[in-house]
Amino acid sequence: MEEQLASLQQDLATLLPQAQTLEELEKIRIDFLGKKGKLSKILASMGKLPPDDRPRMGALANEIKTQLQTNLEARKTALEDAALAAQLAAETLDVTMPGPYIPIGRVHPLQATIDRILDIFVGMGYTVVHGPEIETEYYNFEALNTPEDHPARDxxxxxxxxxxxxxxxxxxxxxxxxxxxxxxxFRIVHAGRVVRRDTVDATHSPVFHQVEILAASENGISFADLKGTLNTFITQLLGERETRFRPSYFPFTEPSAEMDVKFGDRWLEIFGCGMVDPNVFKAVGYDPEKVTGFAAGFGVERLAMVLHEIDDIRNFYNSDLRFLRQF
Known part of the structure; x- marks a missing residue:
């Protein structure tokens, strides 16, 4: 038995340096010190020894077992230290190296125009509101006093x-x-995307953006308030400009008008506007005998084209970096 224990100790000393991972080391530990390991098999024959030899062999077996455990633990610590060192080496960062180049982003010209428009209206006391792009016929048409046979519903x-x-x-x-x-x-303003069936060309797109304002009160809002609001907005956005209002028709306003702004020697239609039709107030439960208000709306793309002197609306949607980097 003494020879077997010595041989066991020598075998472990030979195998330990060969273990390169913690998994390999664990297999060696189980092979030598597990319940069915080599040491357990040797100790199982202890009962066959003469009674006088058992104390000495028991002490020797415990000494060998302690030595085996110490050697295994030392190898485990060495492997863990090596693994940590390798991880640190792999994850080491050179803080003196320049970082990767990331181009500075830019706000899209349409979004920049919307932000500028909303800032002006907020400064005039309007609250920014939001709403869904997927609608029902009721909210898109019926509640806005648009009859079933109106061309817009085609x-x-x-x-x-x-x-x-x-x-x-x-x-x-x-x-x-x-x-x-x-x-x-209240006074509210909303900017959002809308979609209509249309042929794409330099001035038309089936997808575009609108801004709408609405003011309502029981204190008597007049068409003069509407004109003053729109003229103030144009002055803040474009500077002093000559404007004019022309009679028009919209199902949800009465009277209705279109506001033109003069650029050089030509007029450009900007706003569709008017006093809110009493039928719209009835649809939402307001008393049109008490509540008055005005509404106005315009296309963002048209205004952005004027602000940035862009001659083709398709440039906004082509994602051409040569175009976008100008803004």
Missing amino acids: MQDTLYLENGYLIRTQTSSVQVRYMEEHAPP
């Missing part, structure tokens, strides 16, 4: 979805949703 203009839904053709639907949940007085 399939050529509106993209209809399943189950009576559609992609909104105007941001005016947000006004109805807001009025259903809020009582006057």
Whole structure:
């Protein structure tokens, strides 16, 4: 037995340096010190020894076992230290090296225009509101006093979805949703994307953006308030400009008008506007005998083209970096 224990100690000393991973070392430990390991098999024959030899061999076996455990633990510590050193070497960062080049982003010219417009209206006391792009016919048309036979409801203009839904053709639907949940007085502004069936060319796109404002009160809002608001907005956005209002027609305003702004020797239509039609107030539960208000809206793309002297609306959507880097 003494020879077997010595041989066991020598075998472990030979195998330990060969263990290069903690998994390999664990297999060696189980092979030597496990319940069915080599040491256990040797100790199982202890009962066959003469009684006088058992104390000495027992002490020797315990000494050998302790030595085996010490050697295994030392090898485990060495492997863990080596693994940690390798990890640290692999993850070491040279803080003196320059970082990767990341180009500075730019705000898209359309978003920059929207931000500038909203800032002006917020400065005039308006609250920014939001609404869904997927709408029902009620909010997109009916509540806005648009009869079923109105041309705007034709399939050529509106993209209809399943189950009576559609992609909104105007941001005016947000006004109805807001009025259903809020009582006057208020002044709100909304900017968002709308979709209409249209042929793409230099000045038309089926996807574009609108800004809508709405003011309502029981204290008597007049068309003069509307004109003053729009003229103030144009002055803050474009500077002093000559403007004019022309009679027009919109289902949800009465009277209705279009506001033109003069650029050089030509007039450009900017706003569609008017006093809110009493039928719209009735649809949201307001008393049109008490509540008055005005609404106005315009296309962001047209204004952005004027501000940045862009001659093709498609440039906004082509994602051409040569174009976008100018802003």
